[in-house]
Amino acid sequence: MEAFLVLADEMHFGRTAERLRLSQPRVSQTIRKLERRIGAPLFERTSRRVELTRLGAQLRDDLQPLYQGLTAAMDRATATARGVHGTLRVGFLGVGAGELTPTIMDGFRARHPGCEVQMRETHFSDPLGPLRAGDVDVLLTRLPVTEPDLTVGPVVLTEPRVLAVPARHPFTRRSSVSLEDLARDTVFGVTGPAPGYWWDFHVPRFTPSGRPIPRGQDISTFQELLALIAAGQGISPVAASVERYYNRPDIAFVPFEDAPDTDVAVVWRTAAGTARIRAFVQAARDAVESNGGPTRF
Incomplete structure (x- = not known):
């Protein structure tokens, strides 16, 4: 199986032998034995090139995920036997x-x-x-x-995500908010090398309809974010778990009705x-x- 897959990758008996650390005649013998077992050629061979037959391409596509799974299983078993230290x-x-x-x-x-x-x-x-x-x-x-x-x-x-707002914010009187509501207040930017797409997913720059969302002060830590929200400096989408693990009396959390999960x-x-x-x-x-x-x- 390994010899067949390597040859299907290299399309060259010499390079295949080098990768497998076998002699070239041994590789050829192995492939011929596999072809006899299947009952049809898997490769077309000429003096200039080696190519897969249609059957060979089908076998490669079928075997590749099975071989990868087998290799991964053997690796896991070996690691377990040796122990991870x-x-x-x-x-x-x-x-x-x-x-x-x-x-x-x-x-x-x-x-x-x-x-x-x-x-x-x-x-x-x-x-x-x-x-x-x-x-x-x-x-x-x-x-x-x-x-x-x-x-x-x-x-x-x-x-799900919720909107963190100051405890006296008008949104606290609502049962839910939408992403469009973000355009009514200020959210925060972030300092540091966080990927732009990463922060924009969590704190978007525009509402779904294309309205710009005002950005205020840049922040660098989560505690800084919470302190600024509590001080009335802005609002921010956060994960719902924040309400459980970082609950505080000066911040309220309002469910989103349309924000994607995080x-x-x-x-x-x-x-x-x-x-x-x-x-x-x-x-x-x-x-x-x-x-x-x-x-x-």
Whole structure:
């Protein structure tokens, strides 16, 4: 199977032999044996080129996901047998995975008792910076994340959004608000290298109809955001969990009737997919599956 897939990728017996660390005659023998077993040619061979037959292309497309799954299963089994050791640094933004966080951590520690877990809070002024700098190995952060060097894994938390307003704001007399209502007050910008699309998703610049939303002071921490809202300097969309974990008497939270949900997912550097990171991602997937899906508020 591996020889066939590598040859289907390289289309060259010599390069295939080099990748597999086999002799070229051994690769040819293996492919001929596979073709005899199937009963038809998988490659068209000439002195100048090698190409897949239609049957060969079909077999490649069918085998590729199966082979990847098999390889991943073997990697996980090997990592479990050897044990995952060292230190895993987990970054989290806000409440992280919410109520699912302890389940993920407990599952990871139970499987890999030899690995120490360290947790570090990140801030929305630079949500991806600690990951890129190598200060954390894996991150529980709000989406969207569309960065070419980062991989987005399972969603572990999904929740509606609410509008945080000063306790005496006129919106507190309403049962709900819409995104169009944001144009009636001031929201906040953010300092730091947070991706522009990331902040614009959470605190948009325009309403759905295209009306501009006034932007006030730039902020760098969540506590600063809450302090400015309480002082009457503006309003801000936030995740619904904020009302539970950061409730205070000088701020009210009004449900949105049309804002999209906000999700938290596991994110890591694509080039740094270590055994520890893979084990943590698997623990997150297992927790989500046993929970019947991402945690919902």
